[in-house]
Structure formats: structure tokens, C-alpha cells
Amino acid sequence: MQKMPKKYFAFFTLPTLIAFTISFLIPFFLGIYLSFTKFTTVTNSQWVGTENYFRAFTDDKNFLNALIFTVKFAVISVALINVLSFSLALLLTRKLKGTNVFRTVFFMPNLIGGIILGYIWQLIINGVLIRFGVDITFRAEYGFWGLIILMNWQMVGYMMIIYIAGIQSISKELIEAAKIDGANFWQILRNITIPLVMPAVTICTFLTVSNSFKLFDQNLALTAGAPARSTSMLALDIFNTFYGSMGYEGVGQAKAVMFFLIVAIIVLLQLRFSRSMETEI
């Protein structure tokens, strides 16, 4: 096996690598280059140095606002989703009747695409707000909490499934032993269940953080950034910078590079932090 001829190496890897090079690798490096240029298509770029990076902050406040909005959104939704899904997982690992049906129901919204989810919730939130004579685009807070509700509805079932797998992998003897020693529900939860599901916490935090930061479809469908771009998250702001007005392609690409760096740094820090929590135990 170790001596597989070269022609076989090409046979097995080339189809994937060609596709990967065309759709990711070249666009990635070209994107970094273009962020330092002024361009409207990829063939007419002029080098402008770091100008685009400064313009992303100085031309208007959109990018900075989107960054603040995204961070706030990520913090609240990550906390809420993980608490709710963990609580549901605790409930559904108690051998109650109908557990499978509940699992099926709670997980389902996760399969529905972001655009469709956005319009479902737009109908419902606007249906409530119309009693007060306004709609979701009236104030940024409405869009913000609308997105939080939507994101919870979509992600809670998914994270719940991962937490259930984590809780079920804890040995029954351990819990039995604690009960015999007289530990109550909260003591077992704090000293056994939570420490032992830390790997699941790592996974769920990772997934919720990266999904929150990269959120686009739901944002586009629910508010499209209204009122006046105040509910644009980073991904939507970058999209609007590219395709919303001529002459901002370079700025859009510079924003995209910064977006990539922010996501990469946060994801790596989060993984490192969570892993250190795991090894402590």
C-alpha cells in the first residue's frame, strides 16, 4: 500500500483538488490580493495599498455597527441556545414517554433553510407587532430579538441532540453511586453531568459561535438589514458593500478579509479555551 504509483495518487486526488483549487484556493488568494486594490472586475485592478481597510471604517459606520451587532447577537444566542438545549436534553434523557417524538419535533426546524425560516418568522413577528401599529423594521431592537428567536428555534433541537448523546455516554453506575451516597439532583448535575459533558459543550459552543458569526440567509430574509442597515450582520454588510453600490468592491473585499480573520481568531480561541476546560477534569 505504501508504494502506490504516482498515477494512482493523481487518479484519487485530482478531481477533488481541481474543484477545490477553482472554487476555493484561487478565489481565496485572489481575494486577499484584491483587497489591496481598486477594481470592478477581477481583471482591472489597481494597487491602492491598505486604503480599502481604512475606508471600511472611515467611509461610513456600517461595518463597525455590523461588527457590534454581530458580537452582541453571538453572545446572547450562544448563551441562550446552549442553556435551552442542555435543559431539553436533561428532560429527554429521563426515560419519559414519547421522548422520540419530542426529539423529532424539536430537531425539525434545523433542516429548514435560512431563507424560508426568515419569512416564516417575519410573518409571525409582524403579526404580533401590527397590534402596536409597527413592524419588524420599525426599530433595530425588534430585528435583533427576532433574529435571536429565529436562531433559537432553528438551533436548539440540533444542539439538544448533541447534548443527549453526551449525557447518554455517562455511565449509569456513576450516577447510581452518587445517589446512594445521598447526592441530590443539583449535586449530580454540577459535579457529574456537567463536567462529563464538557466535550459536547465544546462542540455546541463551536457550532453556535461559528453559525452566529456567519449568519446570512436568515438575516437577509427576516429584516434585510432594515431599518437603514442597523440590523445588518457582518456577512450581510459585506454582501451589500459588494453588490449594493458601484466602486466599493475593494472595500467589500477588505471587509471580507477582516471578517475571515475575526472568525478564524474567535474559532481558534474558543476551541483552545474549551479544550482546556475539558482537560482540567
Next chain:
Amino acid sequence: MNSKSKNQNNAMIVFLIFLAVLFLSPIFIVFMNSFKGRFFISDTPFKLPNSETFIGLENYTSGIAKTGFIQAFGYSLFITVFSVAVIVIFTAMTAWCITRIKSKVSTFIYYLLVFSMIVPFQMVMFTMSKMANILHLDNPIGIILIYLGFGAGLSVFIFSGFIKTIPIEIEEAATIDGCNPIQTFFLIVFPILKPVGITVAILNAMWIWNDYLLPYLVIGNNYKTIPIAVQYLQYGYGSRDMGAMMALLILGIIPIVIFYLALQKYIIEGVVAGAVKG
């Protein structure tokens, strides 16, 4: 079980039923509104249709006609099925090859692919769609190649994790029996990969079926998939038709619900396996 904890359990079940109804109600509300006249939806979305507001399947017929939903369904299905098939076959081949042949090149390829998973799509969306345009990949067949490129990271990662656990002796025995690497892969290894292949297929199918921005940028002008058709209904035709929108949302959900109820066990297992490895 004593009666106190029995009562407690009953209370929990009642609470869970309440929660389940709450979870399903958004879909039910959209469903109910899809049978109401377009002007009776936005103002009173929580009212059941009555003799004045009920219009039968009119929203469905107008929604389908306005957006070319049948065609959109066809494009979505074609692109999803073939992209998933291509991704499963080619990334399994790649993962097997770079896992079994240990070299600097294969390690480099592996990390490059894994790296692509954390890059947000916006980083490459403009340059990628220009590339697709220049190379004439801006059609439902060309986009399959693009999906292979974007799906490669996660898929190779999941396949590699599984392949490391397969004993190499099976493959060595096949080689001794006279199989070349291509035969070994397709006759011996690929069948062993079936469970993890299902995981990879489901994760990619969910992503591609629901994907909006990539197909919008690459083929959106000429070929509308379901998410593009829904979004187009909102902005593409002047005043928006809430009735047609409700019908289209339901039509967009139905295939997903059928897919989910038919393959539920695999989907839930696949999502857990994919998440734990990812």
C-alpha cells in the same frame, strides 16, 4: 416508582407537549395562511381562514406560476442529488489516498482542506463567482464542480477520521490477491465506508438543498433554485404577494419534511457523527 415522581413525570410530559406545540406552531400558522386571500394575511395572521378569507389552492397555483416553482424544484433536486453523489465518491477517494499514503504532500493537502472549513463564504464569494463565470461553470452542471470544491473540507475530514480506524490488513490482503489500488478502493474500501458515507451525504444534502447565496451568485440569473425563487418573490415583482409567499414557504418545507420523516434515524445519527468529528 412512587406517586410523587410519577406526578413529576406527568408534569414534565405536559410541559414538553406544550413546548412541542409551540415549536410546530410557526409552520402551522404559515400553512393556515396559505389558504387565505393575500390581503387577509399580514394584518391577521393568527386567525383561521373563514368563508370570507378562504380561497382554496389559489395561492399555490399563483405562487407556482409566478416563480416557476416546478422548474426551481427540478433545479434544486438535480443540483443536490448530483453534487452529493460527486462529493461522496471523489472526497472518499481523496480521503483514502491521503490517509493511506503518508507523505508531506498528503499532510499538506489534508490541512489545506480542513483550513477551508473555517473561511466564511463572503471571503471568496466575489472572486469565486467571477471564476465560475470565466470558466463557464455558471450552469446547473458546472455548479456541481463548485460544490465539490466547497464540500471537500468537511467531507474529507469526516472520511479520513473513519478510514484511520479501518484495519489496513484488509486492503493488503486485496493487494496480495492481485487488486490494483482502484479495484481495492471500489471493491473493498468503498463498501466499508457506507455508514460514514451516509453521514457525509446527509450533511451535504442539507447544506446544498437550502443553500441560497452560492447558487444565487453563480447561476441565479438564469436558473432559480427553491431558496432563490422564494427570495425573488419578495423583491422581484414590485408589490409582494403574501398569499403566494405563504404557499411557496409550505411547498419549500414539504420536501424537507418528507426527507426527514423517511430518513430520520440516519439524519439524526449523521448530524451527531458529523458534529462530533467536526
